[in-house]
Amino acid sequence: MQLKNTVAELETLINSSTDELFVTDGEGKVLFLTSQARKFYGLDHEDIIGQSVFQLEQAHIFYPSVTALVLRDKQKHTILQTTRHGEHLVVTGTPVFDEQGNVKQVISSALDLKQLPWILSSAPSREIPYSPSRQVKSSVHDDTSLTPIVASTPVMRQFITQIQQAATSHANILLLGETGVGKNLFANYIHKESARAQGPFIEINCATLPESLFESELFGYEHGAFTGSIREGKKGKVELADGGTLFLNEIAEIPLTYQAKLLDFLQTRQFTRVGGIKALHSDIRIICATNRDLKRMVAENLFRADLFYRIYVVPVEIPPLRARIGELEALCLTIIAKLARCYRQPTKQIHSSTLDLLRTYPWPGNVRELENVLERIFISTRDSVIYPEHLPDEFSHYASNSSLGSTPYFPNPKTLHETALHPEQAKEELGLQKQLERLEFEILHDALQRWKTTYAIAQHLQLSQPTVVRKLKKHGLTHLHETP
Numbered sequence: 001m002q003l004k005n006t007v008a009e010l011e012t013l014i015n016s017s018t019d020e021l022f023v024t025d026g027e028g029k030v031l032f033l034t035s036q037a038r039k040f041y042g043l044d045h046e047d048i049i050g051q052s053v054f055q056l057e058q059a060h061i062f063y064p065s066v067t068a069l070v071l072r073d074k075q076k077h078t079i080l081q082t083t084r085h086g087e088h089l090v091v092t093g094t095p096v097f098d099e100q101g102n103v104k105q106v107i108s109s110a111l112d113l114k115q116l117p118w119i120l121s122s123a124p125s126r127e128i129p130y131s132p133s134r135q136v137k138s139s140v141h142d143d144t145s146l147t148p149i150v151a152s153t154p155v156m157r158q159f160i161t162q163i164q165q166a167a168t169s170h171a172n173i174l175l176l177g178e179t180g181v182g183k184n185l186f187a188n189y190i191h192k193e194s195a196r197a198q199g200p201f202i203e204i205n206c207a208t209l210p211e212s213l214f215e216s217e218l219f220g221y222e223h224g225a226f227t228g229s230i231r232e233g234k235k236g237k238v239e240l241a242d243g244g245t246l247f248l249n250e251i252a253e254i255p256l257t258y259q260a261k262l263l264d265f266l267q268t269r270q271f272t273r274v275g276g277i278k279a280l281h282s283d284i285r286i287i288c289a290t291n292r293d294l295k296r297m298v299a300e301n302l303f304r305a306d307l308f309y310r311i312y313v314v315p316v317e318i319p320p321l322r323a324r325i326g327e328l329e330a331l332c333l334t335i336i337a338k339l340a341r342c343y344r345q346p347t348k349q350i351h352s353s354t355l356d357l358l359r360t361y362p363w364p365g366n367v368r369e370l371e372n373v374l375e376r377i378f379i380s381t382r383d384s385v386i387y388p389e390h391l392p393d394e395f396s397h398y399a400s401n402s403s404l405g406s407t408p409y410f411p412n413p414k415t416l417h418e419t420a421l422h423p424e425q426a427k428e429e430l431g432l433q434k435q436l437e438r439l440e441f442e443i444l445h446d447a448l449q450r451w452k453t454t455y456a457i458a459q460h461l462q463l464s465q466p467t468v469v470r471k472l473k474k475h476g477l478t479h480l481h482e483t484p
């Protein structure tokens, strides 16, 4: 009776946790999960218990599967996971070994990202249908709706408070900030935080729009307005955004000739389609963004002063990445998760030495540049850990020209595993014996990824199986299944 009570108490305790607990056997079959299953995955216990994580991953109930990674690498992993509702979870999977060193269970705990102070929820949840054949998006850059927004540093928390306050007002907002800093992302966020969230969010990029099309794109046109126009006419962005938000990106690039027309609309909220005579009304909130110094442009007569004062109601500056470098790791984690999803590849770990190096770089292209660097790595390597040597050449040049040049790339080497892939610079400091050991480690580490048993490794490396076991042990590498 007492035991029964204890089990019941334990179950209550586990189920009341805000974390989701997930236990599988050594083959990835789900043995247990807490009562949060429906909340996290939209499925009942019975639909998940007994299923293989590989099937659940393929059906995008969650993606990627941390259990699959733990089973593959025989080590603990922490990743960012996306559920079919589009929710983001931070998941840690831990292997439990039997006496022979085989993984007999994997215990995972998941925490909803929205509960972490440094992540803002991105898009409103949208359910991804439960279908094993579902295709993931093909481009990392069109996946903004699934991107959680990282804002963990004090400077970003302050910025978020500012834009949350601004979002609840009806005022026009001007987002200022360097290229790639997240102007588009935060314009979207403001819209979703505003009372207009259910209305449309329409963007117009003033820099990419040909001058001749500016007016018709913005205000639309009536039928037969000009050669090549659609017969029945077309709504412009101002009309399409009615009831929602119009985001004028790169506002500094708007041709001077059209600035007066925009100003007129901002003052009266009325406009006329090209070729039309009827005055139309549109109820929109305007968010503008630029990386140019608008005040200076006004002083140089490149931007109309009256338009400037219309849009400069609530100016907010998005801090550049170098001013919030403390959140670089969180950014890498979310970007890697996004890339893994887009390229349908296993997620990658990022080595602490790589992070140290990335933190010293000035990031003129901000988060977009970071995204591009990580994307290039995804395209060019299948390695599961990102080391400094995976970074583009400019990083090693930068490191050797900066204060890092005098210190090794790996400032915090903790274990042999972590020091295994030193760059050339560090290699020179080592003797032959150490280099050979390192090489041996690399070969064995690689072999562990490729072959499932120590027998298979022994066969491929032309060693005896006991030698393989001994060497793996020496290097602190985990054993695999021992069956031939």
Ligand SMILES: Nc1ncnc2c1ncn2[C@@H]1O[C@H](COP(=O)(O)OP(=O)(O)OP(=O)(O)O)[C@@H](O)[C@H]1O
Binding pocket: 141, 144, 147, 148, 149, 150, 151, 177, 178, 179, 180, 181, 182, 183, 184, 185, 186, 249, 291, 331, 334, 367, 368, 371
């Ligand atoms: N805080 C953040 N958290 C997560 N992702 C971010 C964050 N800031 C920016 N990004 C990502 O960085 C990329 C660039 O952001 P965005 O396009 O919004 O920048 P931008 O300032 O509008 O760039 P540009 O000035 O070139 O138009 C996007 O993919 C966006 O999702």
